[in-house]
Amino acid sequence: MKKFDALLLLSFGGPEQPDDVMPFLENVTRGRGVPRERLEAVAEHYYHLGGRSPINQCNRDMITALDAELLARGRDLPIYFGNRNWYPFVADTVEQMYRDGHRRVLVFGTSAWDGYSGSVQYHEDIAGALDELTRRIPDSADDPMLLRKLPQFCTEPGFLNACENAVRAAFESLPADPAPRLVFTAHSIPLAADRKYGPVIDGRGIYSRQVADASAEVARRLGIDDYDQVWQSRSGPPQVPWYEPDICDHLTVLADSGVQSVVVFPIGFISDHVEVVWDLDNEARTLCAERGLGFLRAATVGTDPTFVSLIADLTERYADSGGDLDAPGIGDNGQVNVSSDVLRPSDTSPGGIQNFRFP
Ligand SMILES: CC1=C(CCC(=O)O)c2cc3nc(cc4[nH]c(cc5[nH]c(cc1n2)c(C)c5CCC(=O)O)c(CCC(=O)O)c4C)C(CCC(=O)O)=C3C
Numbered sequence: 343m344k345k346f347d348a349l350l351l352l353s354f355g356g357p358e359q360p361d362d363v364m365p366f367l368e369n370v371t372r373g374r375g376v377p378r379e380r381l382e383a384v385a386e387h388y389y390h391l392g393g394r395s396p397i398n399q400c401n402r403d404m405i406t407a408l409d410a411e412l413l414a415r416g417r418d419l420p421i422y423f424g425n426r427n428w429y430p431f432v433a434d435t436v437e438q439m440y441r442d443g444h445r446r447v448l449v450f451g452t453s454a455w456d457g458y459s460g461s462v463q464y465h466e467d468i469a470g471a472l473d474e475l476t477r478r479i480p481d482s483a484d485d486p487m488l489l490r491k492l493p494q495f496c497t498e499p500g501f502l503n504a505c506e507n508a509v510r511a512a513f514e515s516l517p518a519d520p521a522p523r524l525v526f527t528a529h530s531i532p533l534a535a536d537r538k539y540g541p542v543i544d545g546r547g548i549y550s551r552q553v554a555d556a557s558a559e560v561a562r563r564l565g566i567d568d569y570d571q572v573w574q575s576r577s578g579p580p581q582v583p584w585y586e587p588d589i590c591d592h593l594t595v596l597a598d599s600g601v602q603s604v605v606v607f608p609i610g611f612i613s614d615h616v617e618v619v620w621d622l623d624n625e626a627r628t629l630c631a632e633r634g635l636g637f638l639r640a641a642t643v644g645t646d647p648t649f650v651s652l653i654a655d656l657t658e659r660y661a662d663s664g665g666d667l668d669a670p671g672i673g674d675n676g677q678v679n680v681s682s683d684v685l686r687p688s689d690t691s692p693g694g695i696q697n698f699r700f701p
């Protein structure tokens with residue numbers, strides 16, 4: 343039986359220079375009904391940052407940190423980098439991995455959450471890249487490749503620990519009195535989109551419930567009873583309902599109600615990309631400055647050793663437990679041939695462990 347012998351870090355991608363911005367945004371929004379005006383407004387955010395998103399560098403930093411951690415554990419597992427929306431595109435990376443001889447590949451996706459954007463869309467990316475591989479290298483059918491997507495990690499203690507560390511560090515850097523208000527934020531999505539990925543409980547889909555549950559758990563660990571969990575970076579046509587309140591509207595309400603300072607923690611994202619450095623560090627911070635509301639944005643989990651360690655744990659947990667090509671592909675949740683001693687209850691959920699193979 344072949345062993346998993348490489349890891350693919352699969353992410354969103356971002357532009358590297360001003361000329362990349364519009365083509366990148368067109369890739370992101372193709373077929374998604376985002377109004378042109380919203381696209382142009384978002385392009386401005388990227389231009390303000392020099393036409394460059396920090397996301398690719400964040401991911402490269404993660405690869406460096408993870409590489410060191412895996413080596414320290416005695417695992418020599420090359421890590422490759424592929425994206426959905428910009429270079430290096432995942433189909434090119436998967437082709438390169440194939441040409442380099444890898445046939446059993448683990449995939450780490452850079453979103454913690456279930457639902458379409460965080461999980462299903464990454465599954466589509468993997469399936470699409472494999473499909474493309476069979477066109478680019480028709481012979482690959484005779485010597486096929488298996489990609490195994492590691493599970494969503496929003497309930498993993500390693501992730502929650504890293505979140506807790508980030509928020510605690512923010513609070514410790516501020517005077518304790520008056521206590522700042524803790525505000526969690528994540529990417530808003532349309533209510534209808536959320537309800538497509540369940541189970542739906544009290545009208546909410548899995549993504550919004552996971553964000554609420556993870557926020558509650560981080561607050562509980564910190565002994566904070568009173569906090570808010572809000573949304574950010576809404577797009578889409580105005581008549582379509584998305585999750586609210588928006589972070590900026592909410593900060594206005596807090597300022598009006600006499601709150602003096604806030605710690606904003608972007609629990610929805612793992613690195614300091616544009617939604618964080620523009621929407622929070624710029625828009626939300628400016629609004630707070632105008633309102634006289636103290637603002638501190640807690641760090642994303644980034645390359646916190648606790649978080650890097652979690653990814654290494656996930657890698658090790660699933661690397662040694664079978665890579666047979668007769669394992670079921672996507673849609674066959676719960677039947678992937680992971681040995682039962684490592685299988686977690688959440689592995690059999692849609693965001694759990696998934697094998698993808700040709701075709
Ligand atoms: C849930 C979620 C995550 C978290 C899960 C995950 O991390 O994957 C996430 C992450 C990200 N979203 C990002 C950027 C963008 N998202 C957009 C649009 C949208 N996001 C959505 C949801 C999410 N997005 C949705 C429902 C849309 C509407 C269009 C659609 O239904 O797909 C648009 C188009 C313009 C606009 O409308 O804002 C852009 C440019 C970047 C990269 C930032 C950088 O470049 O540094 C990252 C990490």
Ligand SMILES: [Fe+2]
Nearest residue numbers: 459529575617
């Ligand atoms: Fe997004």
